[in-house]
Amino acid sequence: QVQIVESGGGLVQPGExxxxxxxxxxxxxxxxxxxxYRQAPGNQRELVATITSDGDTNxxxxxxxxxxxxxxxxxxxxxLQMNSLKPEDTAVYYCNVRNEVQVPxxxxxxxxxxxxxx
Numbered sequence: 001q002v003q004i005v006e007s008g009g010g011l012v013q014p015g016e017x018x019x020x021x022x023x024x025x026x027x028x029x030x031x032x033x034x035x036x037y038r039q040a041p042g043n044q045r046e047l048v049a050t051i052t053s054d055g056d057t058n059x060x061x062x063x064x065x066x067x068x069x070x071x072x073x074x075x076x077x078x079x080l081q082m083n084s085l086k087p088e089d090t091a092v093y094y095c096n097v098r099n100e101v102q103v104p105x106x107x108x109x110x111x112x113x114x115x116x117x118x
Contacts (some may be wrong), residue, residue: 002026002107006095008080009112016085016116022095022109023077032099034071034078038091038114048093051078062088085116 008020020036035050035058049059049069057069068081082089095109 002028002097002105004095004097004107004109006093006109006112009093009114011115011117012085013118014086014116017081017083018085018114019082020080020093020095020112020114021077022079023075024095024097024107025076027099027103027105028076028097029099029103030073031101032097034076035096036069036078036080036093037096038089038093039111040088040091043091045094049080050096082114085114087116090114090116 003025006022012018030053033050033052036048037045038048039045047060048063049067051057051069051071053073066084071078092111093114094111098106
């Protein structure tokens with residue numbers, strides 16, 4: 001079992017920055033991948049960024065060079081620094097924690113709203 005707590009999000013103007021934070025507890029392994037996904041109204045949930053415990057990252061093309069994901073393995077937490085935000089970044093952002101080997105699992109946070117609007 002894995003518990004996920006997200007924080008951050010809110011309303012910002014285009015071009016501004018925002019930070020999302022996610023901390024997980026429970027059965028977190030060195031093989032566990034943590035990341036952020038987002039879902040805008042009427043759209044499917046999509047990848048934003050993921051990071052392994054070794055620091056390997058994967059970003060959606062739409063956020064490369066604007067967003068940075070980082071991970072603290074001691075705290076089992078990840079941070080998403082979002083810069084130069086655009087209205088199309090508006091969505092509910094979900095923290096995801098998954099493990100694909102040995103003990104497979106896939107957990108989601110409750111989601112946090114990010115709204116970019118002038």
